[in-house]
Amino acid sequence: MALDKTEYSMSAAEKMSNGAVGRNKNGVRVDRLDGHVHQNGSVKKEKRRPFIESFEKIPLLTAATTFIGFHLILLMGYITSIIFTPKVAREKNRKGYVPLYDRFESFYSRYVYRRLRDCWNIPICSCPGSEVTLKDRVTHDCGWTFEYTGTRSTALNLGSYNYLGFAQAEGSCSEDSAVKIKELGCATASPRIEFGTQKIHQELEALTAKFVGMEDAITFGMGFATNALNLPSIVSKGCLVVSDEKNHASLILGLRLSGATIDVFKHNNMESLRQVLHSAVIKGQPRSHRPWKKILIVVEGVYSMEGSIVRLPEILELKRQYKAYLYVDEAHSIGAIGRNGRGVVDYFGVDPKEVDILMGTYTKSFGSAGGYIAGSKVNLTKIIFFPVVRL
Numbered sequence: 421m422a423l424d425k426t427e428y429s430m431s432a433a434e435k436m437s438n439g440a441v442g443r444n445k446n447g448v449r450v451d452r453l454d455g456h457v458h459q460n461g462s463v464k465k466e467k468r469r470p471f472i473e474s475f476e477k478i479p480l481l482t483a484a485t486t487f488i489g490f491h492l493i494l495l496m497g498y499i500t501s502i503i504f505t506p507k508v509a510r511e512k513n514r515k516g517y518v519p520l521y522d523r524f525e526s527f528y529s530r531y532v533y534r535r536l537r538d539c540w541n542i543p544i545c546s547c548p549g550s551e552v553t554l555k556d557r558v559t560h561d562c563g564w565t566f567e568y569t570g571t572r573s574t575a576l577n578l579g580s581y582n583y584l585g586f587a588q589a590e591g592s593c594s595e596d597s598a599v600k601i602k603e604l605g606c607a608t609a610s611p612r613i614e615f616g617t618q619k620i621h622q623e624l625e626a627l628t629a630k631f632v633g634m635e636d637a638i639t640f641g642m643g644f645a646t647n648a649l650n651l652p653s654i655v656s657k658g659c660l661v662v663s664d665e666k667n668h669a670s671l672i673l674g675l676r677l678s679g680a681t682i683d684v685f686k687h688n689n690m691e692s693l694r695q696v697l698h699s700a701v702i703k704g705q706p707r708s709h710r711p712w713k714k715i716l717i718v719v720e721g722v723y724s725m726e727g728s729i730v731r732l733p734e735i736l737e738l739k740r741q742y743k744a745y746l747y748v749d750e751a752h753s754i755g756a757i758g759r760n761g762r763g764v765v766d767y768f769g770v771d772p773k774e775v776d777i778l779m780g781t782y783t784k785s786f787g788s789a790g791g792y793i794a795g796s797k798v799n800l801t802k803i804i805f806f807p808v809v810r811l
C-alpha cells in the first residue's frame with residue numbers, strides 16, 4: 421500500500437526553547453504548543469511527536485471507474501431533468517434571504533441522489549452498534565416513494581461514528597438513559613430561554629465546559645442545527661469567514677444564512693489559508709475597502725470524509741498574526757483523539773482557550789444526540805441574547 425507522508429513542520433512557536441510563553445519573529449506573543457491539556461485546562465509540557473498524516477493512494481482503476489460512473493449518473497440526471505418536469509416544490513417567498521440550495525444542489529438532490537439513495541440511506545430499526553437491522557423497502561418510482569416489505573435484514577455497520585462503542589442497546593449508557601427518561605421525560609415542550617432549562621441541562625453544560633477546558637458551554641438538541649443556527653449569530657454582513665473547502669454541510673449552511681462573505685481555502689493547506697487572510701486584510705471589504713468587521717476562520721478538528729486532522733498549531737499562529745477569530749467543529753475529534761480524549765486541542769497540547777468557539781456533537785463518540793458550543797462566558801451569553809455578537 422503506497423502512503424503519502426506529510427511531515428508536520430514545526431512552527432516558530434513550537435521551535436522555541438522551554439518556557440510557556442514567548443514571542444515569534446513578528447513580535448507576537450505565542451504560547452508553547454507542545455504539551456497536553458489537563459482536566460483543569462492547564463497545559464502539561466511534554467516533548468511532542470512529529471505530526472505525520474498518511475493517506476492511502478487511490479488505485480488508478482478505482483479512480484477512473486468512480487469518475488466515469490459519477491459522470492454517467494450526472495448525465496442520466498441531466499437527461500431526465502429535461503424530459504420529466506420536477507415533482508418538487510420550488511423555494512418561494514425568499515426575497516431578501518439567501519437561497520437554501522444552489523442550482524446544482526437542487527438538481528443533484530432531485531435527479532442524482534434520489535435515484536441512488538437506497539444504496540445507503542435505508543431506515544434502521546435497531547441500535548446503531550457494530551451491526552444494524554435494516555427495515556427492507558422497495559421503490560417503484562425511482563426513489564420518489566418507498567413501500568416497506570415487512571422484512572428486516574441485518575448488516576455490518578460501517579456508516580456511523582460510534583467511536584467509543586457507547587451506542588449499544590445494553591450497558592450503562594442505555595440503562596442510565598432509560599432511567600433518566602423515566603424520571604424527567606424526554607422533552608420540556610418549551611425553548612431553553614423560556615421554561616425549557618432544567619437542572620440536567622445545566623449539569624450537562626458545566627460538564628461539557630469542564631471536559632473541553634472552556635469557561636462555559638451551551639447545548640442544543642441537534643448537532644447540525646448547532647452550526648447552522650449559531651453561526652448566523654456570530655458573523656453577519658461585513659464579516660469575512662475563511663472556511664476550509666471540506667467543511668461540513670452544517671457549517672456551510674450556517675455561513676450562508678449569516679450573510680457574511682465566505683472565502684474558501686484549500687483543505688488543511690496553511691499556505692492557502694495565509695494567502696486568503698493576507699489578501700483579506702490588505703484589500704478589506706469589496707468596493708468600500710473598509711476593514712472587515714470580523715474575520716472568522718472555520719475548520720473541523722477531524723474531517724470525517726478525508727480522515728485528516730486540522731493543523732491547529734499553525735492555524736492558531738495565523739489567527740494571532742492576522743487577528744482573526746477561530747471556530748473549530750470537533751464533531752469527529754471530541755472523544756476520539758487526544759491523550760485524554762478531549763479532542764484536537766488535547767491532541768496538539770494546545771490551551772483550549774486559544775480557540776474562540778469550540779463546537780462539538782454528542783452524536784459520534786458519545787453515542788447520543790445533540791451538540792454544544794463552548795467558549796468564554798461573555799461570548800456565549802452574547803450568542804444567547806443578541807442576534808449578532810461581537811466576539
Ligand SMILES: Cc1ncc(COP(=O)(O)O)c(C=O)c1O
Nearest residue numbers: 642643644668670749751781783
Ligand atoms: C463536522 C460535523 N459537524 C456537525 C455535524 C452534525 O451533527 P449531527 O449529526 O449531530 O446533527 C456532523 C455530522 O455528521 C459533522 O460531521
